Amino acid sequence: MGHDLEPLLREIRGCRHCIEHPDTKPLPHEPRPVLQVSATARICICGQAPGTRVHASGIPFTDPSGDRLRDWMGVNEEEFYDTSRVAIVPMGFCFPGLDAKGGDLPPRKECAALWRACLFENLPQFELILLVGTYAQSWHMGKARGKTLTETVKAWDPDSLKDEGPTHIPLPHPSWRNNVWLKKNPWFAIRVLPALKRAVRARL
Secondary structure, three states, rough: OOHHHHHHHHHHHHHHHHHHHHOOOOOOOOOOOOOOOOOOOOOEEEEEOHHHHHHOOOOOOHHHHHHHHHHHHHOOHHHHOOOOOOEEOOOOOOOOOEEOOEEOOOOHHHHHHHHHHHHHHHHOOOOOEEEEEEHHHHOOHHHHHHHHOOHHHHHHHHHHOOOOOOOEEEEEEOOHHHHHHHHHHHHHHHHHHHHHHHHHHOOO
8 A cells, every 4th residue: 555545544444533523413323434445446436425234344335236336337246345456435434324214314524524635645546436426426526517416427428438547437326216217317328337347347
């Protein structure tokens, strides 16, 4: 790992900010930051935040969403969890808790404010950054993001893939909650997924 990366990761994995100095209500359980990072990974997956299963396992995407995301990327579990090749850096490193309806709360805002910029400064080698969901797209794309997730994902041009410098690919979340979206937007499987698979395979 890079000279400054290992100490930074130790700080992140020991973070208790949302318990000891929360911006709003404290995290309703013990923190368990979950991320997968190395100084050699060329692919980075930027999702939302761990869910209940990932909070329990401590391993990112150990759930049906992970199965679907691996299928979208055209990778197996061994490739996906090869830290030397694939990084996973969610917008919130800890499970944020559940809302009144039993759904996951949004990622804690404190997390990205504290850690995201300095972490990416230490990870300049990323060539392909997958922006899974609106939270990641807002942070990484800024004003380039569309008004809706559909607009953002649809505006991405497979021909924009380049050999040098980081390429950002916006994606919907692979959750079962987006099954209706996937059925309403068949262009995603036809136009985006083949280009995504090619881009991932070229960088593994």
